Each structure stands twice: as structure tokens, then as C-alpha cells.
Amino acid sequence: MxxxxxxxxxxxxxxxxxxxxxxxxxxxxxxxxxxxxxxxxxxxxxxxxxxxxxxxxxxxxxxxxxxxxxxxxxxxxxxxxxxxxxxxxxxxxxxxxxxxxxxxxxxxxxxxxxxxxxxLGDGGYNRNMKFELDEVVKVIDGAFDGMEGRVQEIDAEHGKLKLTVEMFGRETLAEVDYNQVDKF
Structure with a gap:
């Protein structure tokens, strides 16, 4: 419901x-x-x-x-x-x-x-959305749009995640907002 x-x-x-x-x-x-x-x-x-x-x-x-x-x-x-x-x-x-x-x-x-x-600084993200460490998410907006990332850190209070994404053949740490990612 x-x-x-x-x-x-x-x-x-x-x-x-x-x-x-x-x-x-x-x-x-x-x-x-x-x-x-x-x-x-x-x-x-x-x-x-x-x-x-x-x-x-x-x-x-x-x-x-x-x-x-x-x-x-x-x-x-x-x-x-x-x-x-x-x-x-x-x-x-x-x-x-x-x-x-x-x-x-x-x-x-x-x-x-x-x-x-x-x-407006709201981010439009769903504060109830839950992520887990090591969860793989799809980036849907921003500089890393279209990439997959593995959750390394979660800042639920500010609606931010730190992900490792693969760029140029190596893993790079990227910070994204909740509204920039989607669950698989």
C-alpha cells in the first residue's frame, strides 16, 4: 500500500x-x-x-x-x-x-x-531510502551518470553517499547525493 x-x-x-x-x-x-x-x-x-x-x-x-x-x-x-x-x-x-x-x-x-x-537544497531525496555498505547502485545523474558504484560510506543525515566507481581502469572514490543514484 x-x-x-x-x-x-x-x-x-x-x-x-x-x-x-x-x-x-x-x-x-x-x-x-x-x-x-x-x-x-x-x-x-x-x-x-x-x-x-x-x-x-x-x-x-x-x-x-x-x-x-x-x-x-x-x-x-x-x-x-x-x-x-x-x-x-x-x-x-x-x-x-x-x-x-x-x-x-x-x-x-x-x-x-x-x-x-x-x-532549494532539499535534494528531493527520499530520507527513508536505506542503503547498505558494499551495496551496488546505479548513478543516474551528475558527472558519474550511467556508472555503477559500490557504497563505501553513508551519510543519511545529509543524503550523501561515497561510492567507488571504476574510471580509467581503476577505482575512484566519488561523493554523490541520494537523488543521484538508484537501486538495482
Whole structure:
């Protein structure tokens, strides 16, 4: 059952009024709880990055800048009930990829999600994914894409692995993120 839920989960993009992204996130999270939708709607993200600005007095100030103004990401299972709850959240003007008239939207592609989450420092990796020492994994992204590697060290807290990969006829140590490898 848990595996079926993981496969049914998809990421969708909500369109909002620019400047209201965090309010939409807050509204949606409250509705998820109050309408008992935790089994259908999982995460709500406003993609933003921290930047350092220098104030007029010369002091450094950290500000958050939205990567996609006017958009919010939501991870959910697209059921009629979940669609209705999200679509009717105050501040949501619609789903990106929906053609209107109640049609269901198109989810983001896995590569798009991985790139967005990685840029946010989330990495998009599954923190529940378990690796074992000496396990052979396939690298699916990055400089070692397409290679096989044997797990030498595991840093589950940061979602990183150290693998030995064969390059130029000898074994080399490579550090990769969880989201850059797949199990066989």
C-alpha cells in the first residue's frame, strides 16, 4: 500500500496572485488539516532562495527571493476531493497545466521536480531510502551518470553517499547525493 501511495504522489504547480504565495501555502496547509486530507496532499512548497543584500548603512541583510513568483508547488495524489480542496483554497487562481472546465492538471516531470528541489537544497531525496555498505547502485545523474558504484560510506543525515566507481581502469572514490543514484 505504501508503495502505491509513493507512485501515485505527483507534484503540481498552483498559480496564485504574485506576493500571496506564502499566504496560499499557509491557507492550504490549514485546509489539509481541517479537511483531513493528509493522505492525499503531502507537501506545499514556495520555492525561494536566500540572498545577501547590503543595506544603506552597510550592514548585510538576508532576504528571501521567490524563484517562481506567483507559483506554489504541491505534492499530492490527484483525486477529485484533493483537487477540489486545493483548487478552492483562497488565493489559488488555478493549476498550471489545466485546461479549465474542471479538467485535471498535468503533473511536473520527475526531472523537473528533482532539479527544483535540488536547487532549494532539499535534494528531493527520499530520507527513508536505506542503503547498505558494499551495496551496488546505479548513478543516474551528475558527472558519474550511467556508472555503477559500490557504497563505501553513508551519510543519511545529509543524503550523501561515497561510492567507488571504476574510471580509467581503476577505482575512484566519488561523493554523490541520494537523488543521484538508484537501486538495482
Amino acid at each position: 505504501a508503495e502505491e501511495i509513493e507512485q501515485a504522489k505527483q507534484w503540481y504547480v498552483l498559480h496564485t496572485y504574485s506576493g500571496y504565495e506564502n499566504k496560499v501555502k499557509q491557507n492550504l496547509e490549514m485546509r489539509i488539516t481541517s479537511m483531513d486530507m493528509e493522505e492525499y496532499i503531502f507537501r506545499v512548497i514556495v520555492p525561494e532562495e536566500e540572498h545577501v543584500e547590503i543595506t544603506k548603512t552597510g550592514k548585510e541583510k538576508i532576504v528571501k527571493i521567490k524563484n517562481f513568483p506567483g507559483y506554489v508547488l504541491v505534492e499530492m495524489i490527484m483525486s477529485d476531493e484533493a483537487w477540489f480542496v486545493v483548487r478552492n483554497t483562497p488565493g489559488v487562481t488555478g493549476f498550471l497545466g489545466s485546461h479549465g472546465q474542471g479538467s485535471k492538471p498535468t503533473p511536473l516531470l520527475p526531472d523537473e521536480v528533482r532539479n527544483i528541489l535540488s536547487s
